Amino acid sequence: MRANYRYTVMGLLFLATTINYIDRQIIGLLKPILEVEFKWTEKDYGDIVFWFQLMYAVGFILSGRFIDKVGAKIGYGIAVFAWSLAAMLNGLVKSTTGFMVARGALGFAEAGSFPASIKAIAEWFPVKERSLATGIMVSGCTMGPLIAPAGVLWVANNYSWQAAFFVTGALGLVWVVAWYFLYSKPQHSPRVNKEELAFITSDQGVVTEEKAVKASIPQLLTKKATWGYFLATFLTDAIWWFYLFWLPSYLTSNGLSKTEIAFPITIVYAITAVLSISGGWLSSYFIKRGWTVNSSRKTTMFICVALVLPVMLIQFSQDIWVSVYIVAFAAGSQTVWKGVLLTTVSDQFPKSVVGSVSGIGGLGGAVGGMLAAKGVGILLNEFKAVDNLQGGYNLIFICCGTLFLTATVLFHVLSPKLEKVDFSSKF
Numbered sequence: 001m002r003a004n005y006r007y008t009v010m011g012l013l014f015l016a017t018t019i020n021y022i023d024r025q026i027i028g029l030l031k032p033i034l035e036v037e038f039k040w041t042e043k044d045y046g047d048i049v050f051w052f053q054l055m056y057a058v059g060f061i062l063s064g065r066f067i068d069k070v071g072a073k074i075g076y077g078i079a080v081f082a083w084s085l086a087a088m089l090n091g092l093v094k095s096t097t098g099f100m101v102a103r104g105a106l107g108f109a110e111a112g113s114f115p116a117s118i119k120a121i122a123e124w125f126p127v128k129e130r131s132l133a134t135g136i137m138v139s140g141c142t143m144g145p146l147i148a149p150a151g152v153l154w155v156a157n158n159y160s161w162q163a164a165f166f167v168t169g170a171l172g173l174v175w176v177v178a179w180y181f182l183y184s185k186p187q188h189s190p191r192v193n194k195e196e197l198a199f200i201t202s203d204q205g206v207v208t209e210e211k212a213v214k215a216s217i218p219q220l221l222t223k224k225a226t227w228g229y230f231l232a233t234f235l236t237d238a239i240w241w242f243y244l245f246w247l248p249s250y251l252t253s254n255g256l257s258k259t260e261i262a263f264p265i266t267i268v269y270a271i272t273a274v275l276s277i278s279g280g281w282l283s284s285y286f287i288k289r290g291w292t293v294n295s296s297r298k299t300t301m302f303i304c305v306a307l308v309l310p311v312m313l314i315q316f317s318q319d320i321w322v323s324v325y326i327v328a329f330a331a332g333s334q335t336v337w338k339g340v341l342l343t344t345v346s347d348q349f350p351k352s353v354v355g356s357v358s359g360i361g362g363l364g365g366a367v368g369g370m371l372a373a374k375g376v377g378i379l380l381n382e383f384k385a386v387d388n389l390q391g392g393y394n395l396i397f398i399c400c401g402t403l404f405l406t407a408t409v410l411f412h413v414l415s416p417k418l419e420k421v422d423f424s425s426k427f
Contacts, residue, residue: 001193001195002193002195002196002199003191003192003193003195003196004196005186005189005191005192005196006124006125006129006133006186006192006196006200008182008191009120009124009182009183010121010124010125010133010136010137012175012178012179012182012183013117013120013121013133013136013137013140014136014137014139014140014143015140015175016076016080016113016117016140016172016175016179017113017117017137017138017139017140017141017143017144018140018143018144018147019080019084019140019144019168019171019172019175020080020083020110020113020140020141020144021140021141021142021143021144021145021148021244022144022145022147022148022152022168022171023083023084023087023106023110023144023168023169023172024052024106024110024144024244025144025145025148025152025244025245026087026090026148026152026164026165026168027048027049027052027090027099027103027245028244028245028246028247028248028249029148029149029152029153029156029248029265030152030156030161030164031045031248031249032248032249032252032258032261033156033161033258034099034161037161038095038096038099040096041381042377042380042381042384043377043378043381044096044377045377046373046374046376046377046378046380046381047096047100047373047374047377048096048099048100048103049103049241049245049369049373049377050370050373050374050377051100051101051103051104051107052103052104052106052107052373053107053241053366053367053369053370053372053373054104054107054366054370055103055104055105055106055107055108055111056107056108056110056111056362056366056369056370057111057363057366057367057370058108058111059107059108059109059110059111059112059366060111060115060359060360060362060363060366061359061363062111062359063075063079063111063112063115063116063355063359063362064115064355064356064357064358064359064360064362065217065355065356065359066112066355067112067115067116067119067355067359068119068352068353068354068355068356071119071185072116072119072120072123072183072355073179073180073183073184073185075112075115075116075119075355076112076113076116076117076120076179076183077176077179077180078112079109079110079111079112079113079116080113080172080175080176080179081172081173081176082108082109083106083109083110083113083172084169084170084171084172084173084176085109085169086102086105086106086108086109086169087106087165087168087169087172088165088166088169088170089102089105089106089165089169090102090103090106090165090169091161091162091163091164091165091166091169092162107366111359111362111366114342114358114362115354115355115356115358115359115362116355117134117137117342118134118342118345118346118354118355118358119351119354119355119358120183121133121134121137121343121346122346122351122354123185123186123351124186124200125200126199126200126201126202127287127293127346127347128284128287128288129284130284130343130346130347131281131283131284131287131296131297131300131339131340131343132281132283132284134339134340134342134343135276135277135278135279135281135283135336135339135340136276136277137339138276138335138338138339138342139273139276139277139335139339141240141272141276141335141338142269142270142272142273142276142331142332142335143269143273145244145265145268145269145272146266146269146270146272146273148168149261149262149265149266150262150266151167152164152168153258153259153262155167157259186200186201214352215352215353215356215423217356217360219423220353220356220357220360221360223421224414224415225348225349225414225415225421226357226360226361227414228410228411228413228414228415229341229344229345229357229360229361229364229411229415230360230361230363230364231364231407231410231411231414232341232361232364232407232408232410232411233341233361233362233364233365233368234364234365234367234368234407235368235403235404235406235407235410236334236337236338236365236368236403236404236407237364237365237366237368237369238365238368238369238371238372238403239334239372239400239403239404240331240334240335240338240369241369241372241373242372242376242396242400243268243327243331245373246376246380247265247268247327248261248265250393251264251265251320251324253389253390253393254320254323254390255320256320264320264321264324267324267325267328268324268327268328268331269328269331270328271325271328271329271331271332272328272331272332272335273332274332275329275332275333275335275336276332276335276336276339278336279300279304279333279335279336279337279339279340282300282303282336283296283297283299283300283340283343284296286299286300293347293418294416294417294418294419297340297343297344297347297418298412298418300336300337300340301337301340301341301408301411302408303333304333304334304336304337304340304408305333305337305404305405305408307329307330307332307333308329308330308333308334308337308400308401308404308405309401309404309405310326310329310330310401311326311327311330311397311400311401312397312398312400312401312402313326314326314327314394314397315390315394315397315398330400330401334404337404337408341411342358344415344418345357345358345361347418348415348418348419348420348421349420349421350420350423376396379392379395379396380392380393
C-alpha cells in the first residue's frame with residue numbers, strides 16, 4: 001500500500017507560505033495605525049514598500065542559485081529563520097527610516113520562499129500532481145492574509161502594534177524546527193515506502209539526463225522559456241502586491257473604519273483561497289483526463305484571465321461590497337494563474353536548475369513590484385492632493401487588468417508548447 005508522506009511536505013510548504021504572507025501583509029493592516037503615529041504620507045508608505053521590493057529583488061539574485069546548491073531543506077530553513085528575525089525587527093524600529101531598513105531585511109530573506117518551494121515540489125511530486133501541490137502551496141498566499149486581519153488587529157488593539165510584529169515573526173521560528181525534523185528528499189526519507197517512491201519518480205525517466213544538467217545564469221538567459229517566465233512575473237506580481245499592501249487603504253478611503261476593514265479583507269482572501277486550491281486541481285484534472293501538459297496549463301491560465309478582467313470595471317461600482325467581490329475574484333484568479341505559472345518551471349526545466357529559474361522569475365516580480373510601489377505611492381499622493389483619491393484607484397485597477405492580459409499573451413508566445421528546454425548545446 002502506497003504511503004502519502006508527500007502530503008506532509010505539501011502541508012509544510014503551505015504553512016511556510018501562509019506565515020510568509022502574514023509577515024508581508026502586516027504592514028498594510030497596521031498602516032492606518034502607523035501612519036498616524038509616524039505621520040506617513042502615501043509617498044512615505046510607498047517608499048517603505050519600495051525598499052521591501054528592492055531588497056526582495058536583490059535576494060532573488062542570490063537565493064535561487066543558493067538553493068540549487070545547498071538543497072531545499074537547508075535553503076528554505078535558512079530563509080524562514082532569517083525572515084522571521086527580520087519580521088520581529090519591525091517591532092523595534094522608531095522611525096520611518098527604520099521601517100525601510102526592517103522591511104528591506106524582510107524582503108531580502110523572503111526571496112528564498114518560492115524557489116525553495118518549487119524545488120521541493122519538483123522533488124516530491126510527479127508531473128500530474130505538481131499543479132495541485134503548487135496550487136495548495138500558493139493558497140498560503142491567501143490564507144496568510146485571510147487569518148492575519150483578525151489576529152494582527154486584535155493583538156495590535158489589545159496590546160500594541162509592536163507585539164503584532166513579535167507574535168507573527170515567532171511563528172516562522174516554530175516552523176523551522178518542524179522543517180528540520182520532517183523534511184528530506186524522498187529517496188532519503190524513512191517515512192516513504194517503495195510504492196510511494198515509485199509513484200513520485202514515475203515520470204522522471206522521460207528525461208534521463210536531468211541530473212547531469214548544469215546551466216549557468218547566462219545560459220538560462222538565452223532560453224525563451226526563461227524570459228517568458230520572467231516577463232510574466234514582472235508584469236503580474238506588482239498587481240498582487242497592490243492588493244496586499246493597498247487593499248486596507250482602499251477600503252478605508254471608501255468610508256470603512258479601521259475596525260470594519262477586517263471583515264471585507266477576510267472575504268477577499270477566503271474566496272481567493274478557495275479559487276487557488278480549485279484552480280490547482282483543475283490543471284491536474286485536465287492532465288488525468290488525457291490532456292497534454294501544455295493544453296491543461298494554458299486552458300486554466302486563460303480561464304483565469306477571463307475572471308480577472310472585470311476588475312477594470314470597478315470604477316462603475318456604486319457599492320463597496322460589489323467592489324470587494326470583484327477584487328476577490330480577480331485576486332483569486334490571479335493566484336490560480338500564478339500557481340500554474342510556477343508549475344511550468346518544473347514542466348520545462350530540469351530539477352537541477354528549477355531554483356535558479358524560479359529566482360530569475362522572482363527577480364522580475366520583485367522589480368515589477370518595486371516600480372509599482374513607487375508609482376502607486378506617487379500616483380495616489382497626486383490624486384489625494386486634488387481630492388480625487390478614487391480616481392487614482394480606478395486608474396490602478398485598469399492597469400491591473402491590462403497588465404494581466406498582456407503577461408498571459410507574452411508567456412504563451414515565448415513558451416508556446418511548454419516543451420522541455422534543450423541544454424544539449426553549450427553556451
